[in-house]
Amino acid sequence: AQSVTQPDIHITVSEGASLELRCNYSYGATPYLFWYVQSPGQGLQLLLKYFSGDTLVQGIKGFEAEFKRSQSSFNLRKPSVHWSDAAEYFCAVGLKTSYDKVIFGPGTSLSVIP
Amino acid sequence: DAGVTQSPTHLIKTRGQQVTLRCSPKSGHDTVSWYQQALGQGPQFIFQYYEEEERQRGNFPDRFSGHQFPNYSSELNVNALLLGDSALYLCASSLSVGDYNEQFFGPGTRLTVL
Numbered sequence: 001a002q003s004v005t006q007p008d009i010h011i012t013v014s015e016g017a018s019l020e021l022r023c024n025y026s027y028g029a030t031p032y033l034f035w036y037v038q039s040p041g042q043g044l045q046l047l048l049k050y051f052s053g054d055t056l057v058q059g060i061k062g063f064e065a066e067f068k069r070s071q072s073s074f075n076l077r078k079p080s081v082h083w084s085d086a087a088e089y090f091c092a093v094g095l096k097t098s099y100d101k102v103i104f105g106p107g108t109s110l111s112v113i114p
Numbered sequence: 115d116a117g118v119t120q121s122p123t124h125l126i127k128t129r130g131q132q133v134t135l136r137c138s139p140k141s142g143h144d145t146v147s148w149y150q151q152a153l154g155q156g157p158q159f160i161f162q163y164y165e166e167e168e169r170q171r172g173n174f175p176d177r178f179s180g181h182q183f184p185n186y187s188s189e190l191n192v193n194a195l196l197l198g199d200s201a202l203y204l205c206a207s208s209l210s211v212g213d214y215n216e217q218f219f220g221p222g223t224r225l226t227v228l
Binding site: 004030032036041042043044046049051090092094096098099100101102103104105106107 | 145147149154156158159164169170172202204208210214215216217219220221224
């Protein structure tokens with residue numbers, strides 16, 4: 001069955017430090033991969049997406065993610081975290097074989113220490 | 115170009131009541147999907163509407179039903195509300211034409227069941 005796992009429920013980093021959020025997926029066909037961010041009480045904002053081509057994708061707010069097919073991973077990175085990055089982050093996979101339905105991971109909550 | 119819009123923004127109901135949530139897709143889109151995001155979880159797929167019919171459904175009871183109108187807008191209806199139905203309900207729209215059709219998410223409707 002298709003699934004998305006985010007091993008880290010909660011991560012705390014200091015402002016200015018680097019960040020990596022992990023994501024693994026299980027899907028037999030070509031994955032369409034996404035990272036979303038959600039601030040408390042808000043909707044989803046798309047950070048970046050991977051459909052094909054270069055496996056290192058750049059997104060908004062200085063985020064990037066790398067697709068590694070051999071590891072079924074799509075980890076999100078940022079070289080220097082800002083206090084405003086504190087939020088919930090969701091990795092997701094779009095299922096081409098299921099009318100483009102999106103399967104979300106459980107999310108990783110990011111706290112930033114000033 | 116307006117994106118996906120949802121109404122109302124917030125809603126409070128009591129157990130046993132019925133509720134209707136509304137979604138207008140992004141201009142040019144013909145497919146609407148609905149997701150439920152309970153507190154502290156990732157969004158879960160409820161169902162998808164295309165050509166005014168339910169095309170696929172997630173693991174949700176029959177209390178959850180929907181409708182799509184000729185102008186592609188959609189409604190989500192929930193009958194006999196339970197406390198556990200309290201959640202953020204997200205609508206996503208797409209255009210069913212290509213190999214993979216990206217879904218664009220609305221801001222959501224927050225439903226509180228007392």
